Amino acid sequence: MEITTDVLVIGAGPSGSIAARTIAEENINVLLIDKKSEIGTPKRCAEGILTSTLDELNIKPDKRWITKEVTGIEITAPNNKTITFDDKTVKLPDTGYILERKVFDKHLVMDAIRKGTKVMIKTRANTVKRTPTGFTVNATRLGQEITIHTKIIIAADGPESRIGKMAGLKSRTDLKNMASCIQYEMANVKLEGNNVKIHIGTVCPGGYIWVFPKGEDIANIGLGILKSHTDKTAKYFLDKFVQNNPILSEAQIVEINVGGDPLGGLVEERYADNIMLVGDAAGFVDPLTGDGIKTAMLSGKYAGIVASKAIKQEDCSKKVLKEYYDLTKEHVGNDFNKYNKVKEFLLTLDDNSLNKIVEEISKSDMSEVTVTKLLKIIIKASPKSILKLGKLL
Known part of the structure; x- marks a missing residue:
């Protein structure tokens, strides 16, 4: 089977979905494919998001994917002294929610569909080949070989991005900047209040431990470490924390998530003729906090805007797509450079x-x-x- 589209988005996470929605809103043919059989799984996220992010991306809050409203943050030092920033003590710049990503990600894809996006799940891109007008992508969908012809590819295929490499971009994050992450979703947690809890220091070398409340007694407990700071595994430190923390003494694991988190800042080669990389594939993860959902969706928005212009101008060259690089540098990259310096010092x-x-x-x-x-x-x-x-x- 052969398919022709103006834009092919590979990866149906938040960045890919926002890119597809943005393009579809301009009445441009866009196909969104994902190798998984279920959108939103497995999750690689602590599932927190700021309310301002939803506003900026025109996403209306929905109780179906909001599990908890966050009122503040507590930071615990190595000596167990805790400082609290919440609406009772400070003027917070923003509030936030804890999501159910499995529902949230589907919501974003469904929204893109309603705008006109074509979606194929269980569809894996196997090879990418340049053509005079764009790319030909050979893929497998439910065991069937298909060929997709497109003028632009938006690669949203995560931190291990294969698409950028196949297209000739030097888009891999250096291993020294790839955090090893693990998270347990746990039930029967002894939670008090609606604050996010952060633990810093040697309890988690080269990173921090988070406790994100998802319900009355449900929470995401996870961490990310840099291998340059320890020879032990992320699981070792998380298990040690769980064993020693009183609020988790009777808690049990209902889900385990593992993966890498790129903390080196934006990938410089995140665009070329007929292609743009978004989300984790291009390093859109805050180097200081490890948060990636906001900047991932922003990258998708900017890529969608630029792709739409390029298709309308009938010019998908690197020269035209450079606007994507410029937008992301101005609105994301400059801040990331600052955060990287703070991160390097704190380490x-x-x-x-x-x-x-x-x-x-x-x-x-x-x-x-x-x-x-x-x-x-x-x-x-x-x-x-x-x-x-x-x-x-």
């Missing part, structure tokens, strides 16, 4: 230094939380940081 700190920073934050006026204020506090607690962070103020 040099021992538990004692982290304790001092948390202590300094607890003594400071945090009636309004800003990045600049936090940077000043870090520098005050650790004067040597001014050499690396001073230019960011």
Whole structure:
């Protein structure tokens, strides 16, 4: 079977779905394919999202995929001192939700379908070959070989992206910047309140542990580590945390998720003639927090906008698609460069230094939380940081 489309989006995660929806809204033929038999599985996400992200992407909150409304965040230092930022203590820049990604991702795909996107699941792209007008993709759908002809490919196939490599892009994240992540969804957790909980220090070398509440007694508990900081596995540290944390003493695992998280910042070669990379495939993951859902969807939006223009202009060259690079650099990349510098500095700190920073934050006026204020506090607690962070103020 042969199929012809203007744009082929490979990968039906949030970035791919938003790209497809954006293109379909311009009445352009777009096909979205995904190798999985069920959209949204397996999840590789702590499932948190800011309300402003939904507003920015014109996604109406739906109780079917919201499991919890988050009221704040608690950060616990190595010495177990905890600082809390919530609507009772500070003026938060935003609030958020904990999602059920299996439902949320399907919602995004269904929305793209309603706008005119054609969708094929259980469809794996096997080879990508350039043609004078774009690409020919050989794929397998439910055991049947199909050929897809397209003018533009938007690759949204995750951190192990094969599509960019097959198209000739140097799009792989360096292994030193690939965090090893594991998460347990657990029931019978002794939760209090609706805050996200973060634990820092040697409890999780080169990363942090998160506890995201999903219900009265349900939570995602996970972590990501950089292998350059330990010779032990991510599972070792998560199991140790679960065994030693009182709120998890009677909890049991109902789901396990594992995977890599690219923390090196945006991939430089994220576009070429007739192709753009979005989401994890192009490194759209905050290097400091590991959060990727917001920036993934933004990358999909920008790729969709640029692809639509290119199709209408009948010019899908690298010169035209460079607008995607420029948009993502301006709205995402510049911030990522700053966060990368903060991350690199924080990775040099021992538990004692982290304790001092948390202590300094607890003594400071945090009636309004800003990045600049936090940077000043870090520098005050650790004067040597001014050499690396001073230019960011």
